[in-house]
Amino acid sequence: MPSDPLAARRITQVLHEGFADPTVGPSRRRAQSDLVDDWLRTLWGRAEGPAQGAALAAIGSLGRRSLGPASDLDLVLLLDPAQVHAERAEQLATALWYPIWDSGTSLDHAVRSPAECADVARTDLRAAISLLDLRLIAGDAQLVQDTAARVRIQWRREARRRVGELAALATDRQRRYGSLAHSSEPNLKSDRGGLRDITVIRALAESWLADHDHAVVDAAATVLRDARDALQAVTGTSGTRLRRADQEAVAALTGHATADEHHRVLADAARAVTWELHRAVRAAEAGLAPGGSATRGAGTARRPALQRLAHGVLVQTGEVSVDPDSTDPLRDVAAVRHAATTGLPLSAATLARMAQAPIGTLGPAQRDVLVDALAGEHLADTYEALDVKGIVARWVPGWEEIRNRPQRSAVHRFTVDRHQIETVLEAQRFLARVSRPDLLLLAALLHDLGKRAGARDHAAEGAALAEAAALHLGVEADDARTVATLVREHLTLVDLATGRDLADPATLRDLLHAVDQDLGTLELLRALTEADAIAAGPAAWSTWRTDLVDHLTSLARSALSGTAPAPRTRLAPQRSAQETVRAAVRRTGSAQVLYPAHLEAEPISQICLGAPDGAGVFAAMARVLVRLRLDVHSAVVTTGDGIAVNTWWVAAAPADLPHPSVLRTALERELAHRDRADARVLELPAALPPRTTEDTPVVTLLPGASREATVVQVNARNRPSLLADVAEVITLHGMQVRSAHVMTLGRRAVDVLYLTDQHGRALDPPATGRIVAALMEAAET
Template structure:
């Protein structure tokens, strides 16, 4: 039976809605529910491929029989169909087949196998529960008692380590003694078999009351399935819960929406988080179950086949994650990705991108569904209707707002005016309104080519889109999903949904770049050219995923991109340099001695102007804040801002030259050194940023810095930097550590025990298996040799390196550490006995010695 207009006298078949079987509601039609309002004497269709009743003929000449087709709205009217052909469609041409931007060749054989295994696990669990139920009750259909599978088990979607969600349902007339006897006869044998069980015992009124009180319980009961016992009891309960769900849908959707927002706030997004949760993250399995529940309200419709296909893909991935991890987990752990990709016969990157793309599409379906739901709940409340129909609020040429959606007006022609896409997107981002789905589809099909280079107005609208704050993220991602971003920036495909190799990144590279744009909008008043800052924030990581240093590769790409976008040559040069040096400030601030005047002088030679320094400092902050809280901690922020001020002084010519600098910060007074002997140990602490500064005064001796590093490490402190100054056999060391509120007396006692030889540091600070990288940094005009150590972060790392440098007869002027996840990058300023930098051959030999010390076992380090 077709979906076109039909006479109300014509009998309509009951059709299913996928939740309660057949004949639950009449078929949907244009005049449904309005008696005696059939449309008579309709004009016959002009399409020669259709008959007089509008039905398309089959190629073999027979007619289609649309019997019991699932009710749904026209997907093209929903704006959820595949993208059509680019260009103008013919009179009777159907939409062309679209192709996903990140298409991954998933193995259909493996998917079929995994789906069958899920059903087999559910069937096996059913058989076990039926057997226990029959053994306990003496009948497989005991009246008033039933075992009910809910949730994933109810949907027959058991993964290898899934729990069995089972409820023993009973009629209130059944005696409590009988209910307890049956429950014990079922639960105890399951526990003895070590079955992961999430169980409950409830009467039908209790189940209804719980569904009324807790929407989560109600959603779980929507998938309830009778396993054993009284099926009528389960059918009646499910019908009551479903009826109540639909009756209270308008108030329940607010609870569901708030809970979803809180969940995503905790778990992030499957498409963009560094370590997403396949179940809890936005776009994950929890979202797909929520879509099923929203569909059951009858308030909204969605392309169910697409949603179920995407959900099945995530279930397949979760099954393989369980198998690879050997335990229950929904986290897509990066370490498991190579093994998972091999199971799917995919490259690790393709597998990771493929999973994220599934999450992105589910999230998009969820966003569209929530928007359609809002429309159905608030229809006509905000519409302004004039004499000639709904009134559109004009926002820009060819762009307006209608029904709280941004639309493209009828007089606009994307074929001849492709700039309308940027006006459309910028308006939606600025107003924080959704883009009309039909308008997006119109752009997909009809958008012409933008001229190259872009006109100034096009650039201005593009920058306005990037400068729209949080609204730009949502708009950009929807355009990207539709394939329109590649029309503006083909290079975006290289970072789309790509995970970062850095453990401190919380987002994929593409989402990180968009988050940097959000931060750039917040810092727009701190720079003279916020437009260049916004563009640099978008493109600063565009070189990732390609061979070579991503900063150098990105700088070259950016020159080509900005010339295509019509930027003047001087602005192209500024943005390219920003991309090239966007890691300069954090690298120098955390890995160099910023108190050394030469450090600021070297940076000043690169930045060359205060205006560029302002842009670079703002881009550094945007990049770090978009990375993670760890990347822009109080300590890192303080170091970067301190370096920026020193470089600004150099550029202004107001810096104080200190050629005799020996490692002590000039803004800190030296502690009192009178009365210090060889046995003296004085410790003072003060809070600094999010950690502490520890000053230790003691008698100088060989290996002192290494022993003090060992003492702080055994105290459980993570060392960020260390400086040492010696004067008349007295050593003053300044340590920056990660923990605030230290007890100076307790720390002094621990340091004294180490210096007295009462602690075996080699035994306490055991080695780990590692393959460190040790090298000499190529620095300009440094007064010391800079040795960089890249190794696994662990307690005693600095002690091992410092001890090796001391044993080689060299001196450490200062040390600076940075930690990225479990990776440490430490830089040591090393001089010889005369205070001069090491000769190249000597430095190379020292690097080899440090590498050997870091790879040696504990016994070798103790000299046994």
């Protein structure tokens, strides 16, 4: 073991003290930095570092004196070539770097002259930003001071041409890493709104082109650094990715009751950082733009040009503000509308004024202006500005309960509140297709208000909250009830379309009941369904789900308008393909395979399998697909007239599918051995045990879904053998699958099974209890 390792010195400090106290974090990091400084000065003395012409300097977190328990070290050995020759420089570097490496500490190092530092800062943006934190550790203090001053002068001289690069750097980081506030496993350093963005904000301030709210940024930095320190203390590594497995421990160490509570605090800090970066970049760009600093007047009367708009809204120096003397009741919402529609930011003074202004129930005119704002293409940026000041939570009852609330789902990309904003943006595409676009936007804004802590059914609980919020926003009572209906049923259409038998009259009956037998409400629900799913993430919507939803909507539309139903579209189980397979099975008495369709835009293909019906046929088909490594995304299983014809959508392009003869041979072999227990065993690696409560399978009865069958939904973490295991359990219990509807959603599989006994009747209560327990066990395996 090295005689003087950094790791041993860290043990002398009580790292876990003060993590839950935000006032202790900065002093703890300074103490940790001082500890490392002392050790590095010891190494400098042992290396006999010269007092003139050479210096050891720090950048990064050590340069800022914000070192974490396991942070990397970023060091620069500064050398004056006129005073230190190359051989001595190499000896000095070797004497410094090797003891650090031997200690097990991660080191990023460089050996440069002051001129080389300036050259690197001129050509490399990231290096320029990091060198702004250059700080003396040991050696020639004047050398470090002169180099730091040289870098800063150059940074300010070239900052005007680098504003665009800084904005692109932040944008590129968001593209590669995502948003810290909305990530289920945030990177505290690299995600948008993380520690790197704070460094960029301060670099902009060093350029003198734009400033920021120092109190807000400092507070956010403390929150993020405290989380980083706790994470490093928990994991013992320098990583900054807060993974699910560590979130509860990190939350406890930072004084939060749950990981969700800690996430809300992190999201609040990250959104504040994101907004301050946005403001700083916009301010710098406005100052550089040809018209950004337009003025009027002359001499001492010269001042920025001012544009006056209706309702007391002002535009000045590229920002939206309000006339403080205006008493127009539409003033504030009109300012928000102008920002959302033009992309111009709201000024800091205007946001501060809105955050303090008294809020009451909106009048009809205010409501209409607010709806216009919801139709603005720049709504997301405007929302983030309002959210940082807590304005939306003051305007919309119930918003505070879902603000920054994480969604522990692989499907969702955003926190609950931002997901609602994204849903509004997606709903904008449907405004010309519905009779009440205003209600669509309001329902999109309010549809997840029920996702509060402890909610059991967020759609049902959110309906009342949404109605109350709509009334507060100036919506008439009848319209508020329609909004409540849309919120209560916003999952109904997709659940029925993808999880129920579309040929069963009960499915259509349930949809018509959900929309109160109203065609306008149906169209609004169809639009909200797609907007909500696309806003959630790519795993929540797909071409085949679109087809199923559209088909069920068409059936309901026809029923409500009294017209003939539209034909099913190309991705539904094609009737001609099913009849072809059914006829072939009837003629030959053997298994049949047909590939009727595939998607051009997605690697999804359709497989139609048919065989004489009987015990174990469904399970045999599922096992064949598992053995051939075909990942099932969706399926519709039907039986009738003694023949089972099942349509499967699998994740494969046509060229990747086995030849139909291969699949038919495999299916015949599986059917021939379906009575042999050893032949039914799938040779697959064991599934990992559930890690969190959200991975626990849920088996639910759907009473009233069908008069002829018992309908059971299995919702579980997906694995290759899940469907085959479920099918095997049904076979072992001597039950029949009248139809099945299979869907993969992120990491979850949702299988809805229409089960009957051997006589084709719905299951009795004892049989239902047995199969539910057995399916639960199979889903956990």
